[in-house]
Amino acid sequence: MKLIVLSLITGALVGFVFALLKLPIPAPPALPGIMGIIGIYLGYQAYIWVAGTFLK
Template sequence: MMDIILILKATFAGVVLGALFEKIRLPLPAPPVFAGVMGVLGVLLGGKLVELFM
């Protein structure tokens, strides 16, 4: 249950920041969608590999 609340908070914060950046006409501080997803996946996999071998 705690994970769902954390995910909802993070999503809400992202929506608010995205709207704010759009409102003041600044470029979004995010990489292209696919590259960003792959970067996050890489960080997750790297952490899991360290846990596995340590």
């Protein structure tokens, strides 16, 4: 839980600094960005499953 809170605080600070400097937000559009993150997570989990099942 601590890692999640620290990640949220870090992200908020980065977003604040980018807005302060009038720079574009350093993230993809909302839905495509979320889907990309979910895809990365699912790919990682798929590798763990494949490695555990077939590469023993």
